Each structure stands twice: as C-alpha cells, then as structure tokens.
Amino acid sequence: MIWTFAIAILLLLIGSAFFSSSETALTAASRAKLRNRADKGDTGAETALRVSRDSDRLIGAILLGNNVMNILSASLATALFTALFGSSGVAMATMVMTVLVLIFAEVLPKSYAIANPESLASLVARPMSIVMRVLSPIVMVVRAIVRAILSLFGLESDPSKNMFSVHEEIAGALSIGTESGAVDKEDRDRLLGALDLGSRTVDEIMKHRSEIQMIDGDLPPAAMLETVLTSPHTRLPLYRNERENVIGVIHAKDVLRAVHRSAYDGKGDPADAVRDFDVMAVAMKPYFVPDTTSLDEQMREFLKRRTHFALVVDEYGSLRGLITLEDIIEEIVGEIADEHDTEAGHDLKPGPNGEYLIDGAMTIRDLNRALDWNLPDDEANTVAGLVIHMAQSIPAQGLVFSFHGYRFEVVTRKENRITKLRIRPLDPGPSRLNG
Structure with missing residues (x-):
C-alpha cells in the first residue's frame, strides 16, 4: 500500500510538472520563431501555434489539470503520512509536499521551459491538444461561471480584445x-x-507650400530655363496667376531635351530655341493627393504610377505642400543628401550646456530619432508647432518655456514663424510651462 501511494504521488507530480512546463512554454514561446519552425516542416510547432491561438481554453485546461494533480497528490500524501505517523502526519505531509511541488512540479519544469520555450512547446503541443479536447466540457462550464461572476461586478472577460500585435x-x-x-x-x-x-500620413512629412520652389508660367522662356538650371530640384511645379493654381509639373531633363531638340533640329537658328520654347509642351499633368493619405499607401501609388512627385491638398482642394518618394524613403533610412541638396540637414551637436540649436521647421519625429528623445508629436508635426501649441500663442523672440522634460528657448522669429530654437533636456522633475 505504501509503494502504491508513493508511485501514485510520483505520477501526479510528473503530471503537475507537465502542466506547469506546458503553461510556461506555450505562453513564453515566440510565435515568430514557432512560425519559422513550422515553415521548415516542424509539425509540433504548427500544433503549438494552433493550440496557443485559443489562449482562453488553453489556460483553462492547464490550470484545471495542474490543480487536480496538485490537490490529489497532496490528499494522497496526507492519507499516507496520517496512516504512518498518526495526527502529526498532516503537518509532515504538508511540509514534504510543499517542497516536492515547489521544486519538482513548479520551479524546475518552468525554469527549463523558460530556457527552451520553442523546443518544449513543440513537444507538449500534441498531448496538450488532446487534454484540451478531453477537458473542454469542464473548461467551458468553468469559463461560464467565471464570466457570470465578473459580470456581477461590471467586468468583462474577452480574450479577443488582447490579440497578438506584431x-x-x-x-x-x-x-x-x-x-x-x-x-x-x-x-x-x-x-x-x-x-x-x-500609421502616418503625408501631411506629417510633406514640404509646406511656403517652402516649395515654383515657376510662374507667364515668365519669359529664358527666365524659366535659368530657374530650372539654378534650382537644386529636378521637378518643379508650374503655376499661373497665383501659386494655388498649379497647371503642371516640369522635369529638368524634359526641358533640356526640348531645348536641345529645337536648337539642333536644323530648321532654324539655335539662338531662337530658347525664345520660342513652350513650357506647356513639356509640362506633365500635376498629381494631387489628399493630405490624409497614409505613407505606405502613397509609396505604393508612387511605384504604381512610376512617378516620384505629388502635390498635397486638403479637403477643400487647397494646396498644402508637396511630397516625394524620397521623403517617404527618408522616413526609413534617414536623411538622403546629394551634391545638389542645399537643404541637407547637419549633424546636431550639443552646446556647452547640452543645448541644441534646432530649426523650427524640423519635424519632432526627426528630432526624436536623431537624439533619441521622446517629445510628443500628437498635436504638432514640427518643433515650432509644438512650442506654439503648448504656449497657445506665437511666442516672441527670447522667451523660454519648459515642458515635457525639456527647455525651449525661442532664438529667432520671422513674422509669424519660429525659425530657430535652442532646446536641452531638463533634470528629471514635474513637467511645467513657463513664459
């Protein structure tokens, strides 16, 4: 009888260790690594992915099985020690089973599962799926009771609300x-x-309309050609009467090809090629996009249309700015500059007191990326816009503000624009706003 009880307790402890290790392995295993294993032909990893998908049923089955094993093993140990040692056997059984369960049924299997979650998850997935099917009716009843109790307190238990986020x-x-x-x-x-x-839209990274270099369609051809040659940009919007009235987009190569073809076609004086140049003959139809378009969608549109340039408009059709494929790529790889890029950003270098001189038009995202800061960009896209939002006004030159753990000093202001700011982190403390 003693050996029968001992063997039963040992088997129950092994069962408890199985449930404990399964719980840790199936919850700690990386779904990405399991998917990689499954793609390589590991059927156990595929089963682990399927089993862990229904986390509610999985945890219910594990907890039910684990508790049954632990309670039953403790009951058998109590009966065995009571038969051997009388009334003192209860205390002895409690101490012995506490040590055995803690070491061999909890700490040891879970420690191994944490060290090898994917491998162990692949091994226990099949037997665990069988256990889930066998215990499914009981688990469903337990889940119904739990949800009913939670509903009495106005709480909900919906595992679908906490889905895995890649x-x-x-x-x-x-x-x-x-x-x-x-x-x-x-x-x-x-x-x-x-x-x-x-999750980001084109209006967050577009070049504002005030910074767009454009060409007046009523200029003489020679002046247009000179503007194209001196511009650092290869594509320039063409407008007539007012900047809002964009009638086309010209490409520097198209302009030069047209002038060269006219000058050397052998039908006239090459000197007349520039004078008779018709810019509308080479202008492309402008491509307008809403300012709410997401960046990934706009990148796909650029690739599909085989174009790199788009004008951004708001809901009323008013021009807000422009965006290029390079602007979107820069959000991934960082600033891209060439020998003609006069607006290329420079490395931010701290001053004597740890402050940085920042262009007001610099985006908050670029600043956070460059300096590994965490300024919020929910209410504004640029650093100047953040200061204006927090100050609820356009601050004058020389004013100093402190908020979000940083000190902002308005260095220069031109008309209604903050052009330069000096920023440095503050010592840890409560956020405040001074002016």
Whole structure:
C-alpha cells in the first residue's frame, strides 16, 4: 500500500510538472520563431501555434489539470503520512509536499521551459491538444461561471480584445535589443520607420507650400530655363496667376531635351530655341493627393504610377505642400543628401550646456530619432508647432518655456514663424510651462 501511494504521488507530480512546463512554454514561446519552425516542416510547432491561438481554453485546461494533480497528490500524501505517523502526519505531509511541488512540479519544469520555450512547446503541443479536447466540457462550464461572476461586478472577460500585435512585438524586441546593445540605434530606427508607414500620413512629412520652389508660367522662356538650371530640384511645379493654381509639373531633363531638340533640329537658328520654347509642351499633368493619405499607401501609388512627385491638398482642394518618394524613403533610412541638396540637414551637436540649436521647421519625429528623445508629436508635426501649441500663442523672440522634460528657448522669429530654437533636456522633475 505504501509503494502504491508513493508511485501514485510520483505520477501526479510528473503530471503537475507537465502542466506547469506546458503553461510556461506555450505562453513564453515566440510565435515568430514557432512560425519559422513550422515553415521548415516542424509539425509540433504548427500544433503549438494552433493550440496557443485559443489562449482562453488553453489556460483553462492547464490550470484545471495542474490543480487536480496538485490537490490529489497532496490528499494522497496526507492519507499516507496520517496512516504512518498518526495526527502529526498532516503537518509532515504538508511540509514534504510543499517542497516536492515547489521544486519538482513548479520551479524546475518552468525554469527549463523558460530556457527552451520553442523546443518544449513543440513537444507538449500534441498531448496538450488532446487534454484540451478531453477537458473542454469542464473548461467551458468553468469559463461560464467565471464570466457570470465578473459580470456581477461590471467586468468583462474577452480574450479577443488582447490579440497578438506584431507591430508591438517587433517594436518591443527592437527596444530591448537596443538597450542591451544587440541592435544598433540606426537599425532600430530604420525598422521602426518602415513599420510606422501605415500609421502616418503625408501631411506629417510633406514640404509646406511656403517652402516649395515654383515657376510662374507667364515668365519669359529664358527666365524659366535659368530657374530650372539654378534650382537644386529636378521637378518643379508650374503655376499661373497665383501659386494655388498649379497647371503642371516640369522635369529638368524634359526641358533640356526640348531645348536641345529645337536648337539642333536644323530648321532654324539655335539662338531662337530658347525664345520660342513652350513650357506647356513639356509640362506633365500635376498629381494631387489628399493630405490624409497614409505613407505606405502613397509609396505604393508612387511605384504604381512610376512617378516620384505629388502635390498635397486638403479637403477643400487647397494646396498644402508637396511630397516625394524620397521623403517617404527618408522616413526609413534617414536623411538622403546629394551634391545638389542645399537643404541637407547637419549633424546636431550639443552646446556647452547640452543645448541644441534646432530649426523650427524640423519635424519632432526627426528630432526624436536623431537624439533619441521622446517629445510628443500628437498635436504638432514640427518643433515650432509644438512650442506654439503648448504656449497657445506665437511666442516672441527670447522667451523660454519648459515642458515635457525639456527647455525651449525661442532664438529667432520671422513674422509669424519660429525659425530657430535652442532646446536641452531638463533634470528629471514635474513637467511645467513657463513664459
């Protein structure tokens, strides 16, 4: 009888260890790694993915099985020790089973599962799926009772509200990897930039209309040609009467090809080629996009249309700015500059007190990326816009503000625009606004 009880307790402890390790392995295993294993032909990983998809049933079956094993083993141990040692056997059984369950049924199997989650998940997935089917009726009853009790307190239990988020999983892994030194900051920024394209719109990165270089369609051909040649841009919007009235977009190569063809066609004086040049003959139809278009959608449109240039308009059709394919790519790889790029950004270097001189038109996202800061960009896209939003006015030159853990000083202001700011982090403390 003693050996029968001992063997039964041992088997129950093994069963408890199985449920404990299964719980840790199936919840801690990376779904991405399991998917990679499944794609390579690991059927156990495929089963693990299927089993862990219904997390509510899985946890219910595991907890039910684990508790049955632990309670039954404790009951048998109590009966055995009571028969052997009398009334003192209860205390002895409690101490012995506490040690055995803690070490062999909880800590040991869970420690191994944490160290090898994907491998163990592939092994336990098949038997765990059988257990889930067998215990399914009991689990359903338990779940119904739990939801009924929670509903009495106005609470809900809906596992579908906490679905696995690939974006959050990758972003969290990248942040942890950067903190540990396993992932470079530049690699993290590029990957996060690519992930965020779907949640960002063109109005966040477009060049504002006040900064767009445009050509007046009523200018003499010689003046137009000179503007095209001196511009650092290859594509320029063409307008007539007012800048809102965009009638086309000209490409520098198209202009030069047309002038060259006219000058050397052998039908007239090459000197007349510029004078008789008709810009509308080479102008492309302008491509307008709404300012609410997401960046990934706009990138697909650029690739599908085989164009790199679009004018951004608001809901009323008014011109707001322009966006290029290069602007979107820069959100992934960072600033792209060439020998003709006069607006290329410079490396931000701290001053004596740790402050940075920032262009007011610099986007908050670019500043956060460059300096690894965490300024909010919910209410404004640019640094100047953030200061104006927080101050609820257009501050005068020389004013100093402190908010979100940073000190902002307005260095220069031109008309209604803040052009230069000096920013530095504050010592940790409560956020405040002074002016």
